[in-house]
Amino acid sequence: MNDVRGNALGTASASARDAVEKALWRMMSFYDVPMADLDLAIAADPAWPLPHVMKAGFLLSLTEPALVPEAQTHLERARPLMARGTPREQAHFAAVEQVADGRWHGACRIWDELLIDHPRDALALQWGQLWDFYRGDAAGLRLRPARALPAWDEADPLFPCVLALYAFGLEENNLYAQAEEAGRHALDIDARVPWAVHAVAHVMEMQGRFEEGNTWLRQHQPVWAEGNGFAGHLWWHKALFRLEALDVAGALRIVDKQLSGDALQITLQRLDAAAMLWRLHLLGHDMSAACATLLAGWDTSEGSAGYYAFNDVHLVVTMLAAGEVSRAEAWVARCAERALDGADARRANHVLAREVGLPLLRGLLAFGRGEHDSAADALYAVRGQLQRLGGSHAQRDLVDLTLLSAAARGMRRALGQALVRERLMAKPATPMTRHWMDALEML
Known part of the structure; x- marks a missing residue:
């Protein structure tokens, strides 16, 4: 049996095929989660491994260290069934295993090779995009x-x-x-x-x-x-547009209604809240109470530090904006211990954390301690490598905004002015940019 795109499937059950197709649509459109559809597929054909692999991949795509054991359980359920899987499904299993083991580059190579022969494999396209995004590719x-x-x-x-x-x-x-x-x-x-x-x-x-x-x-x-x-992230973009207009009240309304409380169920959603609260903090607004509340729901267990540097950055700025500098320093120390552990070298995040994540985190710590010149120097030094951190240009702008704030508060005015000029070449002088021009005595 083939799917609607002509890809061979390791099942003869039309019900299982249709349930997997529905799950795939959910994964690509973000309308509800795919787990119930995948359960239906497993019920229709318990010997088909692909639904188990899809469950594992979906959980891993949330970048939650606490979900890795559950994802590995699904992979173990799939393992004895893989002989029945098609070569394409076996490749997906191998790629998701690589992700679970922290070898993100290896997973993306498998999806690349898979798509050469199967360009209509939507699952490979979706997962490839997510992990390219996480790797900054x-x-x-x-x-x-x-x-x-x-x-x-x-x-x-x-x-x-x-x-x-x-x-x-x-x-x-x-x-x-x-x-x-x-x-x-x-x-x-x-x-x-x-x-x-x-x-x-x-x-x-x-x-x-x-x-x-x-x-x-x-x-x-x-x-x-x-x-x-995906609604939370789009609300974040809406708040970002309000902040670019220096409509702080409008941005805060979105934070209060859409980026706090029950709206924050997973780390990916907390990242959006953290990124917005930090931007408000850089503008001089006291976000300590909101950041303390955000921290209360964040997984800060032992195994979380150093799992993914992009997430670590957002957690650390939340700690700093909450006024918990010592706690942020302790977290960075745990990240460093993991990044420098030779036994963990196979992880894609290992080199990233050592070469980009840790220098960035240390620059942020300097900012949190009020060492603005040291912060500006450290952040500028790592700036050219930031894409490797993962995320989007818009998300990584958090670092440039911190750099501008450090330059404005310290003695690196010329550096800050140079960065503003660079910004003006990319887009018009928005109210936000004019704010930094004023702070850097350019108006």
Whole structure:
């Protein structure tokens, strides 16, 4: 039996096939989680390994260290069934095993090779995009879907989802006009593609089109704001547009209503809250109470430190904004211990943490201690390597904003002014940029 794209499946059950297809759509559109659909697939064909592999991959995609054991349990359930899996399904199993073992680069190589022979493998495209994003591989974000898209039929229900992957990859490679065109085209085909809404929002953020971006998200809000796991991140983008306009009250309203309390169920959602609270902190607003509340729900258990440097950065700035400098220092020390542990060298995050994560974290600690010149020097030194941290240009802008704040508060005014000039070449002088121009005595 084949799926709707002609990929061979290791099942003869139409019910199992259809349940997996529904789960795949959920994974690409973020409408609810895929676990119940995968349970239906397992019930329809208990000997088919792919649903177990998909469960494991989905859990790992949340970047939660606490979920790794559960993901490994699903992989162990799949292992004795893999002889029945097709070569494509066996490759997915191998890739997800690599992810579970911290070897993210190896997983992406497997998905790359898989897509050469199976360009219509939507699961490989989705997972490849996520782990390219986590690894900061901008080229992969664009080129992997670019290699696959010409092989797709535009009538395929998942085509707009794949086009949205391409749109985001174009944006992260600064190809803004093409990215916006692809994102809008995806939404013309199917309005229920939040990743396409997201790609166009990123274009508008990078071009300083903050009022247009706010309107864009509001226009599509009925589709993404309810029943969608990606809603929190799009609310973060909406708050980001308000902050670019220096509408602090508007940004705070979004934080209070959409980026706090029960809205924060997983680390990926806490990252958005942390990123916004830190930006407000840099503007001089006391966010200590909100940050303390955010920390209370964060997994700070022993095994979490050093799992993924991008997450560590957001946790540390939350600690600093909460006024818990000693706690932040202790966390960074735990991250360093893990990064320098030779037994952990196989992890993709090992070299990243040592070469990018730790220097960045130490620069942030210096900022938190009020050592602004040291912070500016440390952050500027690592700035050229930031893409390796993972995330998007918009998310990593947190570091540049911290650098601007450190320069304005210390003696590195010339450095801060140079960074503002760089910013002005990329997008118009928004109210946020003018704020930093004023702080750096450029007005």
